[in-house]
Amino acid sequence: MGDGLRLNMNALDYLILALYFVTVLGVGFAARRAIRTSVDFFLSGRSLPAWVTGLAFVSANLGALEIIGMAANGAQYGIMTVHYYWIGAVPAMVFLGIVMMPFYYGSKVRSVPEYLRLRFNRPTHLLNAISFAVAQVLIAGVNLYALALIMQLLLGWPLWVAIVIGAFIVLVYITIGGLSGAIYNEVLQFFVIIAGLVPITVLGLVKVGGVSGLMDAVRGSKLGEAGLHAWQGTGSTDNPLGAHWLGIVFGLGFVLSFGYWTTNFAEVQRALSARNMSAARRTPIIAAYPKLLIPVVTVIPGLIALITVKGLGAESGDLVYNNAIPLLMRDLLPNGVLGIAVTGLVASFMAGMAANVSGFNTVFTYDIWQAYFKRDRSDEYYVRVGRIATVVAVLIGIGTAFIAAGFSNIMNYIQALFSVFNAPLFGTFIIGMFWKRMSALAGFWSLLSGTVVALGTYLLYRAGVIDFNSDLEESFWGAGLAFVTVAVVAAIVTPLTRPKGADELTGLVYGLSDTTLKDDSLAGDAAWYRSPVLLGVIAVVLAALFYIPVF
Amino acid sequence: MADDADRYQHGEAHDPLVDETEDAREARSAAARLFDIRRVIGGLFVVYGLIVGLMGLFDSSAEIDKAQGVRINLWAGLAMLVFGLLMLLWQRLRPTEPPEPHTADER
Numbered sequence: 170m171g172d173g174l175r176l177n178m179n180a181l182d183y184l185i186l187a188l189y190f191v192t193v194l195g196v197g198f199a200a201r202r203a204i205r206t207s208v209d210f211f212l213s214g215r216s217l218p219a220w221v222t223g224l225a226f227v228s229a230n231l232g233a234l235e236i237i238g239m240a241a242n243g244a245q246y247g248i249m250t251v252h253y254y255w256i257g258a259v260p261a262m263v264f265l266g267i268v269m270m271p272f273y274y275g276s277k278v279r280s281v282p283e284y285l286r287l288r289f290n291r292p293t294h295l296l297n298a299i300s301f302a303v304a305q306v307l308i309a310g311v312n313l314y315a316l317a318l319i320m321q322l323l324l325g326w327p328l329w330v331a332i333v334i335g336a337f338i339v340l341v342y343i344t345i346g347g348l349s350g351a352i353y354n355e356v357l358q359f360f361v362i363i364a365g366l367v368p369i370t371v372l373g374l375v376k377v378g379g380v381s382g383l384m385d386a387v388r389g390s391k392l393g394e395a396g397l398h399a400w401q402g403t404g405s406t407d408n409p410l411g412a413h414w415l416g417i418v419f420g421l422g423f424v425l426s427f428g429y430w431t432t433n434f435a436e437v438q439r440a441l442s443a444r445n446m447s448a449a450r451r452t453p454i455i456a457a458y459p460k461l462l463i464p465v466v467t468v469i470p471g472l473i474a475l476i477t478v479k480g481l482g483a484e485s486g487d488l489v490y491n492n493a494i495p496l497l498m499r500d501l502l503p504n505g506v507l508g509i510a511v512t513g514l515v516a517s518f519m520a521g522m523a524a525n526v527s528g529f530n531t532v533f534t535y536d537i538w539q540a541y542f543k544r545d546r547s548d549e550y551y552v553r554v555g556r557i558a559t560v561v562a563v564l565i566g567i568g569t570a571f572i573a574a575g576f577s578n579i580m581n582y583i584q585a586l587f588s589v590f591n592a593p594l595f596g597t598f599i600i601g602m603f604w605k606r607m608s609a610l611a612g613f614w615s616l617l618s619g620t621v622v623a624l625g626t627y628l629l630y631r632a633g634v635i636d637f638n639s640d641l642e643e644s645f646w647g648a649g650l651a652f653v654t655v656a657v658v659a660a661i662v663t664p665l666t667r668p669k670g671a672d673e674l675t676g677l678v679y680g681l682s683d684t685t686l687k688d689d690s691l692a693g694d695a696a697w698y699r700s701p702v703l704l705g706v707i708a709v710v711l712a713a714l715f716y717i718p719v720f
Numbered sequence: 721m722a723d724d725a726d727r728y729q730h731g732e733a734h735d736p737l738v739d740e741t742e743d744a745r746e747a748r749s750a751a752a753r754l755f756d757i758r759r760v761i762g763g764l765f766v767v768y769g770l771i772v773g774l775m776g777l778f779d780s781s782a783e784i785d786k787a788q789g790v791r792i793n794l795w796a797g798l799a800m801l802v803f804g805l806l807m808l809l810w811q812r813l814r815p816t817e818p819p820e821p822h823t824a825d826e827r
Binding site for chain 1 (some may be wrong): 745751757765776778788789790791792
């Protein structure tokens with residue numbers, strides 16, 4: 170890699186970046202005074218309004234591989250990339266808000282693994298808590314490495330300097346400000362990311378002659394007409410994504426996305442910090458609206474880069490698809506908006522890493538340390554444990570980042586490896602929530618066997634024993650098989666084992682208690698525009714309508 | 721710790737660990753002291769808008785050419801300034817009502 174991507178940052182661009190760092194740290198320090206109990210530290214005292222938790226929810230997902238990766242997918246697969254948003258995210262987010270959140274928020278669990286402890290048993294809980302905790306610290310490291318890589322490429326900072334600075338800032342604002350520090354910064358990050366991406370999109374569209382100019386140019390590119398359609402050509406796998414519509418609907422739209430969005434504590438945590446049930450249910454649904462529109466500033470720049478950057482799509486070097494957005498920044502942005510765009514990218518990496526770290530410290534403290542090691546300590550003790558866990562998580566993250574720096578493929582593997590855990594988890598949750606007879610032991614064996622099947626499919630594919638058209642197809646099939654395994658094992662084991670009593674399950678499963686808990690609604694929550702069901706239905710309808718022009 | 725009967729009106733499953741932290745929160749949470757993030761967002765965007773907008777006023781023709789003839793700094797600066805001011809205005813018009821201590825909001 171030469172100096173091909175170095176940006177001409179001037180002093181004012183650096184001032185913009187520096188102001189951002191100072192603000193982020195200031196938010197962490199200012200959030201400190203609102204922390205007295207462990208729930209204040211890990212769940213913002215369950216006090217935040219829905220728009221804050223909703224934007225944090227979407228921001229926590231706007232991490233490293235999201236923006237860079239979706240622009241890369243836009244350049245490589247064309248419009249089909251919108252499936253990751255409109256069918257692969259929005260329905261699952263709405264489902265989380267409408268159907269699952271009453272169980273999560275209503276039972277007052279403090280984490281997603283904790284739901285498993287109450288619904289099933291401690292082994293199920295420990296299995297999930299450990300796999301989640303390990304995944305979060307490793308993925309935090311991957312995010313950190315991606316941040317450092319981009320800083321090196323764009324600004325010429327040595328890798329280790331970028332890793333240490335990025336890690337240090339996240340460490341400070343989460344250790345001091347807790348989840349409030351993380352969430353408030355995520356809201357800020359959301360707006361900075363958008364402010365950075367919009368000028369790239371606008372100038373790119375001007376350059377290619379507007380939307381119609383872009384469409385003409387895509388037809389003449391190597392993607393051709395297929396690059397402009399989301400569903401046409403999905404009757405077979407002969408399309409840019411190499412995916413059949415069945416795979417898109419059931420694999421991506423159902424098993425993969427529901428697995429990610431509904432059981433990933435790094436996301437769900439944002440909703441648990443909302444101030445009441447209504448706000449908690451609206452959190453993922455409010456997040457669905459920006460999610461609907463984000464492809465405008467990721468997929469479209471990807472297509473613009475495909476057209477305007479000659480030779481994009483190289484196997485290695487500066488012209489890999491992943492550099493679509495950095496290349497556009499270099500070619501289009503003058504100083505000023507350039508500083509904003511760099512800050513936006515840095516913000517996105519920090520948002521991703523902070524979500525992992527804040528998810529980790531909560532699960533480590535409540536689900537591992539408190540549940541299995543030191544049970545009867547004071548509430549303040551667990552705040553201290555949380556702070557120490559944050560420091561340890563960031564240090565391990567730095568270690569992972571340096572390992573990833575040595576083996577660049579390792580980060581792809583880590584991501585793919587842990588996505589393997591989501592589908593069986595979702596299967597266990599959804600069956601456990603809606604089938605109250607499902608026994609505790611069935612929960613454990615379902616989760617374990619589903620995970621083994623998903624992991625086995627992945628490893629056999631990697632080793633070349635089984636063959637799929639693409640990585641994506643592998644993940645559809647792996648997730649689908651895992652889901653079926655969970656269901657089959659649950660159906661076999663449940664009749665053979667003892668059920669849990671109704672008194673142990675009230676509030677945790679569908680049909681026991683109407684989940685109308687203590688009414689915690691605030692004045693104004695009854696307004697139609699605060700109805701989770703209505704907002705959710707509108708989001709899904711919009712997602713369907715958005716497909717029409719790009720069918 | 722004593723269970724809070726009101727929390728489980730419908731006899732929901734109890735868990736001692738959950739109860740302990742919820743009791744601590746209800747008794748001592750300091751979350752009401754959290755500041756309003758709209759002020760920070762508004763402030764940062766006003767500053768960004770001023771910096772970028774002023775740079776836009778003095779952009780050279782080379783910079784404008786690079787941006788496809790669009791005075792992008794000026795427009796982006798203005799947009800960020802307006803957005804920042806709107807955030808501050810929203811915060812002024814609809815200040816957060818501090819969440820009441822949780823023991824007090826039972827009906």
